Amino acid sequence: RQKAKRRGEGEAAQAEPEESGLGDGEVEPPLAKKAKKVAAKSGGGAGTAGEAPSPASDGEAAAAERDGHGEELTEEAKEGAFSNFPLSQNTINLLKARGVKYLFPVQVKTFEPIYDGKDLIAQARTGTGKTFSFAVPLIEKLQSVSPDGRKGRAPKVLVLVPTRELATQVAKDFKNLTRKLSVACFYGGTPYKEQIDLLKSGIDILVGTPGRIKDHVQNSKLDLSSVKHVVLDEVDHMLDMGFAEQVEEILAFAYKKGSENNPQTLLFSATCPRWVYDVGKKYMKDNYEQIDLIGKKTQRTAMTVEHLAIQCRSSQRAGVLGDIIQVYSGSRGRTIVFCETKKEANELAMNASLKQDAQSLHGDIPQKQREITLKGFRNGVFEVLIATNVAARGLDIPEVDLVIQCSPPKDVDSYIHRSGRTGRAGRTGICICLFQRREEDLLKQVENKAGITFKRVGVPSATDVIKASSNDAKK
Template identity: 50%
Template sequence: MKRGVKQAQSFASLISEPLREALKKRGIEALFPIQAKTFEDVLSGCDLVGRARTGQGKTLAFVLPILESLVNGPTKASRKTGYGRPPSVLVLLPTRELATQVYDDFKVYGGAMGLNSCCVYGGASYQPQEFALKRGVDVVVGTPGRIKDHIEKGNIDLSLLKFRVLDEADEMLRMGFVEDVELILGKVKDVSKVQTLLFSATLPSWVKQISAKFLKPDKKTIDLVGNEKMKASTNVRHIVLPCSTSAIPQVIPDIIRCYGSGGRTIIFTEKRESANELSGLLPGARALHGEIQQSQREVTLSGFRSGKFLTLVATNVAARGLDINDVQLIIQCEPPNDVEAYIHRSGRTGRAGNSGVAVMLYDPRRSNISKIQRESGVKFEHITAPKAEDIAKAAGVEAAQTITQVSDSVIPAFKSAAEDLLNTSGLSAVELLAKAIAKATGYTEIKSRSLLTSMENHVTLLLESGKPIFSPSFAFSVLRRILPEDKVESVTGMSLTTDGNGAVFDVKKEDVDTFLAAQENAAGVNIEVVKILPSLQEREQQRGRFGGRGRGGFGDRSGGNRFSGGRGGRGGGFSDRRNSSGGFKGRNNGNKW
């Protein structure tokens, strides 16, 4: 729903007074385009296929007209009431989180109209669900597996069903619910008496087959995406940042500080273990993934929505459809395997007309960055890890806000100590204040980062040999001719430039002079410090020296952890952040990232 902006069609003419009042209590006074377009089609009894970008108000596009139809519209006369009544509405969703979210809308808005709803999903006890179903409900919302179980147990009677809804149909395909969904849809004997609504961000072949098989031939289609290339949210700033695996725990706090604007942040990882590790290192963060008990997942989501904590570290379980207000920043620790996953993850910010930032960390040699940009239509903004001055500026704003909130009553007590410090330190008042601000925000030392891998105390160098460099092995052979083997072995992140004439790599800061001097040992060889990262070739990661598991690659996985080689006590380009809300807690327990 769009707040405070009237659409061409009157809000009041579509929605009855009790429902309108319930919407206003949530600050909703106008319809999104897809919501306005679905109303008349649903009330007229048409089957419907709806396609919209994430964040365009898809859920209420079916919740509102269904409720109006049941209470004031064409299905009112035939809807059963009373104890033990079978459901009039069945809604299928791929995950528990999505099911509880949609159930909440039916509970709030349906409750305002005297309708009763229940939510059923795996991981929760059967008994309360069975009790609610046998008592009688108007709306059942749930996941395919648990819905199927209740149908087979005789707890759900579909004989008087008026509406069946498939939401996030493409995601149900991806999660392997094809057989369950088709079984459930096939349980309805007389499809002429049931209205079917299908919503999906994309329309893969299975979704089209379901539409052809289970929806009426005269179904309507509402497509707010169409053939537009830009499928990701237009309100989001899309950023990509090169970062080695080991540097991730150091870089993320500074990304949050520079781009989070003090709002909520969702960080996506590919594996549950990664989510657990990262949430343990970020102060106040919580993890969300499939192996966490459902009750705890609900507590976590409730806390994130209410602002009890501002950083959520999640796997793909949270990527689809979760409607959480004011998510300012999305961070993806690595590119997802497919373009749609990127669109859905980045779509957790920039919702309902708000703006947001989506940052994706990547290995420059991986090939799917260009693919994601090409197929999603986004124009990635290429940046390097936040620089010291950027972090200091953001931290200074935080410190200024904190300092100005301190009562003037403390000045007399500390004024003498401040004067003594100013007189004995040998520093100016501005220099002392700069140090105080740094300490107040948890910074005691600035550490430089490389442009290529974002690793602390590393520098990115460019190698040119006077001839094309076709492979990393050739670049290493050039280095071996002019440098000792131990220095060559210390090189990390070897990548080739797009023009094929050079290679970039990282070395330790203390080794820079050695590498620069070595170019004098071979004619035609040029080595220089990179000021701006050039365009790089993208390569599939491979095993071995230059791949995900070899020495010197981005994915050094010593110890078996997803993020290895990092230091838990560091946050970003600065050290000693024990009191910093933007950095990681120091952990001297030997764990590695």
């Protein structure tokens, strides 16, 4: 059971490297092998993993309930037996080549609704095999009809993901499951020409990040009118990174209001913020399915975030920032500061009163350097990252001890999710919003829209700073 469980974690770790670092060939196969099930639930004859689907005697059936070592199969392996699903022999062979010997619980629960064309909101965490849970049924669906080999054909499947790392990995998983379909992966920071050449030759499955997909659509290079299946993966993460608007702009090209022929829509998210349901209502059919693959037992306790508001003049901001960080995060804690302009980001990062090491992140900094800066921050090379709201879009922001917003945020949804980056190991996270007296109304708007209440606190006093420094020294 343990091995089977570890295999489940392995497949998804391989599917989403940004959280695990597992390489391609490092998948640990499960202990159990595929069972020759006699009674198949749906389309059983379509895929019996390598064996002929001849009628089995009681003795053979009993033997089939054991793996090659004569050990009895786990319930998980029995439920996920390939013969329970309308899988083609080609797909079964490719799954076996990846070390997959049965479908995991996530894949078992989602296969039928996805294969039957239903819209779906699935709450699934990284590390459960969720990439295959939509890749396997979608590939089977596409391959069940005669192939469209036309040059320049528009994609039938669009998968939107928040980061280039995840885009690369999801595209690789699709490629590993099909030899007949053309799979492409588009993300920013790479040349347009290669992607346009791929569009000209024809694509069946397109995986990409919102920014680059939106560029191609707006430049009339990418036609989404033929898309039959849309997958939004890690929706909460996308929202977190400020992609909500871009995602909706892309979807507007693929959906017609009130049409019965809109694409099948599949949303995968570890948490389900309000935006997930808003998107569901807007783009999904009324009878969409909702599947919770996290469950109450394994669900993380709701992270509590304390929202504080500190009134200070803009001229005062640079001077008090160091004290705020010292008091609320300490000299060893990680802090991220969001501000509006590049000038402000540079000034705050260079500010002499900031006692912690800080680096800035904004639009003038090349993509490559942004990634290096973010990696340094994630690895603890420096403690404070100062980013403009725009540059923070599309960045996979790690968990931090403190989030500071230099003024009341315009994009309330992004603010809520950034605040969720605070508080690790069950501690209460802290999110601080600085405001000037004339911004009091803006602050109230954030409170109303986000359903939070800011606790008004003063600028830290000299006593607070001394106390925090001595506490730091004791650690």
